[in-house]
Amino acid sequence: MNPPPHHPITTPPKANGSIRFAGVGKQFEGGVAAVKDLDLEIQDGELLVLLGPSGCGKTTTLNMLAGLERPSTGQLSFGDQAMNDVPPEERDIAMVFQSIALYPHLNVRDNIGMGLRTRRVSRQEIAARTSEVVHILDIAPLLDRRIHQLSGGQRQRVAIAKALVRRPRLFLLDEPFSSLDASLRRQMRSELVRIHREVETTMVFVTHDQEEAMAIADRIGVMSAGELIQLGPPLDIYRAPRNLWVAQFIGAHPINVIEASLAANGVSLLGDGAWTKTVSPEVRTAVERQGSGGTFLVGVRPEHLSLASVERSPAADGWRAEIYTRQILGTDILYELQTNGHLLTAVTPTAQVFEVGDRVAIDFAWSDAFVFDRASGNALV
Amino acid sequence: MNGRRLLIYGFAALLVIWTIVPIYWLFNMSLMFKTELLASPTHLYPHEPTVSNYTRLFGGTAIGPGGAELPVIGQAPIIQRGLRNSLIVAVIVTILTMVISLPVAYALGRLNFRGRTAMLFAIITSRSYPPIAIIIPFVLLYSQVGLQGTVRGLVIIYLTLTIPMIIWVMTSFFSSLPRTVEAAARVDGNTRWQAFYRVILPMSWPGIAVATAISFMVCWNEFVFSQFLAAGSPAQTLPPAISTFFFQISQPTEMAAVSIISIIPPAILAYLFQSRIRSLNLVDPL
Numbered sequence: 001m002n003p004p005p006h007h008p009i010t011t012p013p014k015a016n017g018s019i020r021f022a023g024v025g026k027q028f029e030g031g032v033a034a035v036k037d038l039d040l041e042i043q044d045g046e047l048l049v050l051l052g053p054s055g056c057g058k059t060t061t062l063n064m065l066a067g068l069e070r071p072s073t074g075q076l077s078f079g080d081q082a083m084n085d086v087p088p089e090e091r092d093i094a095m096v097f098q099s100i101a102l103y104p105h106l107n108v109r110d111n112i113g114m115g116l117r118t119r120r121v122s123r124q125e126i127a128a129r130t131s132e133v134v135h136i137l138d139i140a141p142l143l144d145r146r147i148h149q150l151s152g153g154q155r156q157r158v159a160i161a162k163a164l165v166r167r168p169r170l171f172l173l174d175e176p177f178s179s180l181d182a183s184l185r186r187q188m189r190s191e192l193v194r195i196h197r198e199v200e201t202t203m204v205f206v207t208h209d210q211e212e213a214m215a216i217a218d219r220i221g222v223m224s225a226g227e228l229i230q231l232g233p234p235l236d237i238y239r240a241p242r243n244l245w246v247a248q249f250i251g252a253h254p255i256n257v258i259e260a261s262l263a264a265n266g267v268s269l270l271g272d273g274a275w276t277k278t279v280s281p282e283v284r285t286a287v288e289r290q291g292s293g294g295t296f297l298v299g300v301r302p303e304h305l306s307l308a309s310v311e312r313s314p315a316a317d318g319w320r321a322e323i324y325t326r327q328i329l330g331t332d333i334l335y336e337l338q339t340n341g342h343l344l345t346a347v348t349p350t351a352q353v354f355e356v357g358d359r360v361a362i363d364f365a366w367s368d369a370f371v372f373d374r375a376s377g378n379a380l381v
Numbered sequence: 382m383n384g385r386r387l388l389i390y391g392f393a394a395l396l397v398i399w400t401i402v403p404i405y406w407l408f409n410m411s412l413m414f415k416t417e418l419l420a421s422p423t424h425l426y427p428h429e430p431t432v433s434n435y436t437r438l439f440g441g442t443a444i445g446p447g448g449a450e451l452p453v454i455g456q457a458p459i460i461q462r463g464l465r466n467s468l469i470v471a472v473i474v475t476i477l478t479m480v481i482s483l484p485v486a487y488a489l490g491r492l493n494f495r496g497r498t499a500m501l502f503a504i505i506t507s508r509s510y511p512p513i514a515i516i517i518p519f520v521l522l523y524s525q526v527g528l529q530g531t532v533r534g535l536v537i538i539y540l541t542l543t544i545p546m547i548i549w550v551m552t553s554f555f556s557s558l559p560r561t562v563e564a565a566a567r568v569d570g571n572t573r574w575q576a577f578y579r580v581i582l583p584m585s586w587p588g589i590a591v592a593t594a595i596s597f598m599v600c601w602n603e604f605v606f607s608q609f610l611a612a613g614s615p616a617q618t619l620p621p622a623i624s625t626f627f628f629q630i631s632q633p634t635e636m637a638a639v640s641i642i643s644i645i646p647p648a649i650l651a652y653l654f655q656s657r658i659r660s661l662n663l664v665d666p667l
Binding site: 029063066067068087088089091093094095097098099101102103104105114115118119166172 | 569
């Protein structure tokens with residue numbers, strides 16, 4: 001599919017799109033707490049991504065925004081308007097669902113116009129706004145088709161057009177791209193970012209895909225077991241995860257978690273004391289302050305683990321490993337390294353190529369590494 | 382063709398014969414004079430086909446094979462009235478059943494509320510005994526309140542048969558529809574009630590078609606209640622009217638003609654709704 005031509009979107013004046021969750025909780029029948037004591041402010045015009053594994057409460061949070069679920073405790077407000085008891089039809093929101101949820105008994109044109117007809121928008125206005133959004137999403141030729149005649153990507157475009165045509169105060173997107181294939185997903189992602197830039201309307205996007213979240217978010221809210229664990233811009237979360245779980249969840253490649261303990265001359269890594277690395281003073285004081293006998297966990301992202309040929313790093317006490325497997329990813333190479341019975345992963349640019357079986361010297365900088373408490377998993381620095 | 386396929390086709394053929402042959406035989410009989418029906422060996426098709434069994438039911442006269450005029454069918458007025466009554470009762474009951482059952486089934490199928498399971502249980506229990514078991518109290522009640530032998534009375538009692546059945550069928554149908562479509566309708570600005578009639582109902586045509594056909598056929602075929610509450614009255618429906626043939630002089634070919642007529646309305650309904658049912662995919666409405 002060709003990228004659609006660029007049509008700027010005419011934006012009307014909008015209601016204040018800021019949102020506030022104050023101590024919001026949702027308990028389902030049988031006592032399951034889907035969301036616990038959520039405090040969250042979403043700014044007007046922001047694209048906030050709620051990220052977490054399935055069952056973490058992100059969809060329940062979205063459903064509370066939509067009015068499909070009522071908060072059990074706390075207060076949800078749009079602007080300064082209390083929303084707990086406002087039904088979905090009075091919230092001026094548009095929603096795109098994972099299952100797409102178009103009306104099978106209507107054609108594309110009527111699906112797109114449904115929300116406007118319900119709100120008694122005039123026929124001419126509906127026609128004008130429909131033709132605007134179908135140009136943005138390049139679906140004009142599909143207007144008279146039935147939904148079951150469309151491909152998955154086309155259905156998703158129609159679903160987005162249906163939301164966009166409404167010009168709501170708030171867009172809610174519930175894993176909208178998860179049923180699409182990888183290339184279409186990337187394409188829809190960039191379209192969404194462009195649309196958001198043009199409509200400047202608040203969007204809340206739910207996904208379990210950290211790559212998608214990193215790609216589109218102004219801010220990410222990482223959720224787990226009904227709680228908001230960390231909230232911030234994608235790079236902040238990537239660079240400073242609050243705990244081991246966030247560090248493991250965010251990042252294209254699984255992070256290396258290395259057992260470590262303080263020693264007189266530095267940090268002994270991998271638990272068996274085979275290698276000792278000099279340690280920065282902040283890490284030493286942080287670990288000593290936490291007082292668990294000096295043992296802790298070091299998180300090093302594969303892209304921050306540096307590899308060098310042994311000849312270039314002749315220091316006898318250097319950290320050595322053997323290349324165990326190699327995957328060429330295109331722009332990068334992913335290595336699995338065997339070191340003293342442990343497997344670590346490293347990602348390097350393609351400029352640096354090693355063969356399977358090569359001995360390499362590995363290292364990382366403390367500024368790139370994360371230091372976590374062994375027991376709680378919380379970041380120590 | 383391998384043995385397995387042969388077996389499948391064999392069984393399919395058997396099933397078709399099993400279903401079709403009795404109806405064919407009835408049709409065969411309805412086109413014969415009584416003298417030909419009694420011929421030996423039996424005729425597998427009418428050698429002298431006649432429509433006189435049909436025409437005479439609706440006031441026509443006909444000359445028999447012997448050259449004499451055939452006798453008048455004594456039950457003809459009862460049959461005509463029964464047809465009319467059956468149509469009126471079945472149509473009224475089906476419309477009322479749909480109007481009442483669809484919202485109830487929607488609530489039971491899509492909403493969570495206290496007592497939902499108990500209600501479903503009560504509804505299915507009300508269909509768990511045979512009608513004959515409760516006929517005597519109904520006869521007494523009906524004669525006291527003046528519903529005995531009235532179309533109104535039949536409509537009321539038939540609703541007790543159809544409503545639980547249709548609620549049951551449609552509850553499972555509604556609960557099988559994807560939940561997000563309704564959520565989408567709400568977000569699109571519809572109240573719960575508007576979402577029901579603007580989105581859920583139009584999406585539910587296949588289920589509603591099936592339910593309509595079931596409701597109509599239950600009324601059309603019902604015998605016990607009509608026999609006890611309306612037999613011999615001006616409100617008598619077709620099934621008890623047909624049964625009056627058993628108590629008169631033997632008229633097998635005329636009875637066959639009435640039976641064929643009684644098959645026609647449900648057959649038309651099934652044919653009409655079959656295309657409806659096929660036009661949408663029940664499993665995946667998208």
